[in-house]
Amino acid sequence: xxxxxxxxxxxxxxxxxxxxxxxxxxxxxxxxxxxxxxxxxxxxxxxxxxxxxxxxxxxxxxxxxxxxxxxxxxxxxxxxxxxxxxxxxxxxxxxxxxxxxxxxxxxxxxxxxxxxxxxxxxxxxxxxxxx
Amino acid sequence: xxxxxxxxxxxxxxxxxxxxxxxxxxxxxxxxxxxxxxxxxxxxxxxxxxxxxxxxxxxxxxxxxxxxxxxxxxxxxxxxxxxxxxxxxxxxxxxxxxxxxxxxxxxxxxxxxxxxxxxxxxxxxxxxxxx
Numbered sequence: 001x002x003x004x005x006x007x008x009x010x011x012x013x014x015x016x017x018x019x020x021x022x023x024x025x026x027x028x029x030x031x032x033x034x035x036x037x038x039x040x041x042x043x044x045x046x047x048x049x050x051x052x053x054x055x056x057x058x059x060x061x062x063x064x065x066x067x068x069x070x071x072x073x074x075x076x077x078x079x080x081x082x083x084x085x086x087x088x089x090x091x092x093x094x095x096x097x098x099x100x101x102x103x104x105x106x107x108x109x110x111x112x113x114x115x116x117x118x119x120x121x122x123x124x125x126x127x128x129x130x131x
Numbered sequence: 132x133x134x135x136x137x138x139x140x141x142x143x144x145x146x147x148x149x150x151x152x153x154x155x156x157x158x159x160x161x162x163x164x165x166x167x168x169x170x171x172x173x174x175x176x177x178x179x180x181x182x183x184x185x186x187x188x189x190x191x192x193x194x195x196x197x198x199x200x201x202x203x204x205x206x207x208x209x210x211x212x213x214x215x216x217x218x219x220x221x222x223x224x225x226x227x228x229x230x231x232x233x234x235x236x237x238x239x240x241x242x243x244x245x246x247x248x249x250x251x252x253x254x255x256x257x258x259x260x261x262x
Contacts, residue, residue, distance in 0.1 A: 001208075002155075002157055002208050002214075003178035003206055003207050004205070007205070008201075009201055009202055010200055026132045026133055031260055044135075045132055045133070045134075047133070047134035048136075049179065050181045052135070053205070064200030065199050067196035067198025068141070069196060069201070069248065069249075070197070070250070071139030072138075073137075074136050074139065074184070102166065117200065119200070131136070
């Protein structure tokens with residue numbers, strides 16, 4: 001059966017993106033595979049086998065068009081408020097903490113943060129279905 | 132530490148998308164959460180805890196703009212050629228099988244397929260780093 005193993009995004013600056021995902025989410029470079037015209041960087045941590053694949057197309061300068069279709073990669077954390085505080089102190093400008101309720105119960109407690117290319121990442125409190 | 136738990140994409144037609152991800156990759160609806168203006172559908176299978184989150188914004192008719200930034204969700208399968216054949220028979224139009232080599236060795240054997248909204252999914256043979 002098909003197993004979801006990674007999500008790929010195109011980024012402009014390898015160092016900038018690796019630095020962001022490392023500092024923000026504790027992702028480390030699991031593999032870096034260089035080809036003539038592009039480089040693939042696989043980032044992950046011990047929490048899951050799923051990886052973030054960064055594609056750097058060599059010579060690309062113009063920012064990619066994000067569109068409005070793709071939404072975000074979501075991560076869960078133990079204490080979302082503390083995590084938001086930590087990211088603020090790092091100068092990474094997380095958005096406001098949002099509490100989404102449904103039927104009078106907490107569905108999700110989260111904030112969004114943007115990576116250096118503008119991709120949104122949703123940071124969710126480990127709660128309910130977001131474990 | 133942050134754990135990657137889902138990837139969110141916006142889709143126009145819930146039934147059409149659920150049908151595609153179910154038939155193509157054996158993903159089932161793990162949860163469906165309805166709000167006033169939007170519905171969230173979480174799809175997964177037994178291979179991993181990672182989920183695909185579909186967002187349906189009610190009343191949205193215009194296709195979303197895909198842009199050129201977001202790449203794809205990747206899945207691994209046991210036998211990529213057989214899987215491609217199966218998807219062809221289902222009328223889902225997978226792309227050609229591609230063999231990507233590096234330093235004279237197979238790096239990835241894969242094809243791409245598009246979902247009903249045009250998102251690309253990479254289907255990789257379980258090999259090397261794609262397990």
